[in-house]
Amino acid sequence: MTVTTRHPGVVRVGGRLMVVDPFADRGTLTEGQQRVLRLRRRITILLGGFLLVAGFIAGALIGVLVEWALGRVKSPGVSLPGLDADWVPGFDVVGSVVGVIAAVVFLLVSAERRKRRRSLDGGHQPSRWIDPLNDHLVGLSDDVSWTSLWTLTRMYAAAERAQRELVQLSAARGAVGDEDECDLAEARFAAADAREGLEKTAQIMGIRVPEGPLPDAQAILAGTARQRAKRRSL
Known part of the structure; x- marks a missing residue:
């Protein structure tokens, strides 16, 4: 199951799905x-x-x-x-x-x-992309309320951003030192907190977040764009 344009708060923009801010x-x-x-x-x-x-x-x-x-x-x-x-x-x-x-x-x-x-x-x-959630979360459908879907996309974006910052910091870390270790620990805690908040919120809505790292939202959107361009060229 996935969210589609039948959802009252979702529109299709450029071949991709977006949910608009229900409070704006x-x-x-x-x-x-x-x-x-x-x-x-x-x-x-x-x-x-x-x-x-x-x-x-x-x-x-x-x-x-x-x-x-x-x-x-x-x-x-x-x-x-x-x-x-x-x-x-x-x-x-x-x-x-x-x-x-x-x-x-x-x-x-x-x-x-x-x-x-x-x-x-x-x-x-404001609006947010739905494609990363559709591709990763289990149980997401048009039955999710507008405000819940908006909240879920916001928390997913925060968790994915914290995870990406942790990966980038780990890859760019120089010589081991107190400052590097402190920054890395803070990034690790931030990523864990964001992930925990996403999982708890999704669980309340009857949605499950699979184990493992969250897929990179930017990579998912880029892949969707490539698939759409490939279908048009056929």
Whole structure:
């Protein structure tokens, strides 16, 4: 089981899943974000008009080709009402109507997705990646409450960061000395405390953290990006 976009607080950004802060104020945009939003709306209107016209023309052309393939016309060509005395509605009209309907459905679905994303993130509030948790924790699902999921991602990030700092400090440690040993001990205690807090919080939610080091979140996100790019290239 994993967390998906069916979760009320999760959105998909760039092919990856993110949970937004459930405590942040939504709907408040800065002046710069408002300008960007207005620009996006204008681009959306222009693109929508282009798609409607393209759907109409493509559908009509496909209808004409179908009529020609069926032998209803001698040669493929576009016949317009009012300009051609022999014009009668046929597959060209059906194709144009279907093309426009397809374009409208696409625009409505895209608008609904953008509306849902804006209603969740408010344009700017903090968010955290879900992919590392989905790839490592056991029992994580859409049934986890929004606030619990946000808390879990925050504690996972803290534990993974403390673990990474401990590994880096151990690898970069110079000659053994009192100062090095003290820093290493503090880093070890910090990593252990963060890991213990993560495990206790996850246990309360019915989620299990497997034994062993936490996977590097940055490596997981980079691997996800590589897999997505590989699928696109196939």
